[in-house]
Amino acid sequence: MIALVLVVLGAGGGACALLTGTAACNGDQNCPDQLRCVDGVCAPAAEGEGEGEGEGEGEGEGEGEGEGEGEGEGEGEGEGEGEGEGEGEGEGEGDPCATINYSLNATSNGDLNELGSMPGYAAAQCVRLNGSVTIGGQVNQLETLSKIVDVSGDVTFNDTDALTATDLGNLNSLVSVGGGLRILDCDDVMMSALAFDALVTVGGDLEIAANANVRTLGFAALTTVGGGVSIVDNPLLCEAEDIDDFESHTGLTATSSGNAGGC
Known part of the structure; x- marks a missing residue:
């Protein structure tokens, strides 16, 4: 084998050796263009060898990255939608009211x-x-009842002379009474009105009787009374105005007597 050594002299007197043929080399940088350092000597590159390896590596990396990104996006979107729908439905269906099993006397x-x-x-x-619920005796405040929206049984106020409320406003959240509603013999000087602003339904009788200082009736939302309506012996409650107005806006018919006549 014959080694050919080419020496190129530059303007500064330096020389750069380029190795060809079977000359020894320690890297492709020692070989001319179109030659590679193979097994320590400069030799022509095999056709397609560089291009084939480069294309294969590039395609493999590209496919791997593409598959990884696609799977990640799909999983993220699915989890997000599922969590959002589940939380929304659960909150919407929840009842904020507590059910308490208790009869109050x-x-x-x-x-x-x-x-x-x-x-x-x-x-x-x-x-x-x-x-x-039954209220009487020395009860003089009703704040505890302000949360109640529904009573399955009767609601009775009987002889509540100590009450300081003017209108039973602490029961303005009450929407439904399953049994009867009775307000009887409440002679406390403060209670002049019966509001019950939110009450819609009374399952049994509605009875308002012998309340010395009641002057006006509320019941603005009342539409249904399962039993009878009796409004009697309330000396300051005007028969011609208050009871007629009650019947007009509720659509109910009341049995009435002993109330104030010519008002």
């Missing part, structure tokens, strides 16, 4: 406090009471 404020201490009552936004 209160003759003092302490009895009302027992209802307020029932599990779940204090934290509840509103309360459905599975039981009945």
Whole structure:
């Protein structure tokens, strides 16, 4: 084998050796164009060898990246949609009201406090009471009842002479009474009106009787009374105005007597 050495002299007197044929080399940079350092000697590159390897590596990397990105995006979108729909439906269907199984028979404020201490009552936004409510004796405040929206049984106010409320406004959240609603012998000087602004349904009788200082009736939302309506012996309640107005806006017919006549 014969080694051919070419020496090119530059203007500064330096020389750069380019190795061809079978001359020894330690890298492609020592070989002329179109030659590669193969097994320590400069030799022509095999046809297609460089191009084939380059194309194969490029295609393999591209396919791998594409598949990875596609799978990642698909999983992310699916998880996000599922979580969002589930949370929304759950919140919408939830009932903010607590159901309390309790029948209240209160003759003092302490009895009302027992209802307020029932599990779940204090934290509840509103309360459905599975039981009945009876108020009388020395009860003089009704704040504990302000959360109640539904009572499954009767609601009775009987001889509540100590009440300081003017209109039973603490029951303005009450929407439905499953049994009867009775307001009887309430002679406290403060209570001049019966509001019940949100009450829609009374399952049994509605009875308003012998209340010395009641002058006006509310019941603005009342549409249904399952039993009879009796409004009697309320000496300051005007028969011609207040009771007629009650019948007009509720669509109910009341049995009435003993109320104020010519008002």
